[in-house]
Amino acid sequence: MARILITTDYLVPGDDIDKLLHRHGHETIFAPFTAARESSQQDALLSGFDGAIIASEPVTAKMLAAAPTLKILARSGVGYDSIDIPAAAALGTRVCNAPGTNHHSVAEMVIGLIIMSARRLAEVTTGVQQGRWPREAGHELQGSTLGIIGYGPSGRATASLGIALGMRVLVSTAHPDSNNNGVQFTDLDTVVRDADYLSLHTRGGQGIGRLMDESRLRAMKPTAVLINTARGSLVDEGALATALSDGTIAGAALDVLESEPLPGDSPLRGLDNVLITSHLAGQTIEARRRAGLAAAQAVIDVLENREPAHPVDL
Structure with a gap:
């Protein structure tokens, strides 16, 4: 019987993921990640386990070195920036993620944030709750330009929804798609300059740094809105606060x-x-179940000596 640690806070004893692991003869131990742990607790978190399904908390070389029996780390999500991949590889610990499980959820959230910004819904609903009756004039999305940086699953799904709403969709990506169905591929500077709504869908890390720094924010239209559901590291928050305060751009919607x-x-x-939301873009009930099952299957596959579907350690 293998011991499996589960830190993803929405996975709970008795759910489908827990039942799947138990059917394969594994013991599950839940230690939900809801806030930063004490350093000593964090360092020993993985010790004594054969596999782990983890949220976005850091996994350091020190933690991995303290877990000699650990064979597999499975992310119940897409991003894996918080994991020391080289350290895991050096120790022979497999690392997997769960791509393709939440891109529809992310895309719907992006469009929701765009609509909230375009129609000033946060200000209106707050005003009504406070006893006022605000009659804000917003903007239609049809005919506006949606700029997308990155064209993975969530970028593609967002582009499709933008096209369905009658938006002109510009995309910057290293991997343009010949079957673009109305998407216009162009360079990064053009997307930043021309977008009315600029949505980030690219990875952080790997030398990207602050994709949206002071110079890129100043290159945006003064009427534009920045949307980030990808990685918090992509945006210089100090520069963004300044740009929002001095009218360099009209608004922002941040989920990360x-x-x-x-x-x-x-x-x-x-x-x-x-608008700031609490890292919810991929967190629908449907997406959580898909991601959890994908992570559990990766754990099962590695422990049963099969190649997992989505390794990120190669």
Whole structure:
């Protein structure tokens, strides 16, 4: 019997993922990641386990070195920036993610954030709750330009929804698709300059750094809105706060941040032209189940000496 650690906070004892692992003869131990752990607890988190299904908490070389029996780390999501992949590879610990499980959820969230920004819904609903009756004039999406940076599953799904809404869709990607169905592929600078709504769908890390820094924010239209559901590391939050305050851009909608939860001293606090959500874009009930099952299957495959479907350690 293998011991499997599960830290993803929405996975719980008795759910489909737990039942699947038990059917394959494994013991599950739940330690949900809801906030930063004490350093000693974090360092020993993986010790004594054969496999782990993890959320987005950091997995360091020190943690991996303390877990000599660990054979597989499975992310119940797409991103794996928080895992020390070289350290895992050096120890022979497989690392997998769960791509293609939440891209529809992410795309729907992007469009929802765009509509909220375009129609100023946060200001309107807050005003009504406060006893006022605001009659804000927003913007139609039809005929506006949706800029997308990155064209993986969530970028593609977002592009399809944008086209369905009558938007002109510009995409910057290293992998253009010949079957674009109305998407226009162009360079990054053009997408940033021409977008009315600029949505990020590219990975962080790997030398990308702050994709949206002061210079790129200043290259956007003053009427444009930045949407980030990808990685908090892609946006210079200090520069963004300045750009929002001085009217360089009209607004922003952020589902991911450099530090989560949003720190009390963040320069983004108190700004009325930024929408901030709590890393929810991929967190529908349907997507969570798909991602959890994919992670559990990766654990099962590795422990039963099969090649997992989505390794990221090669």
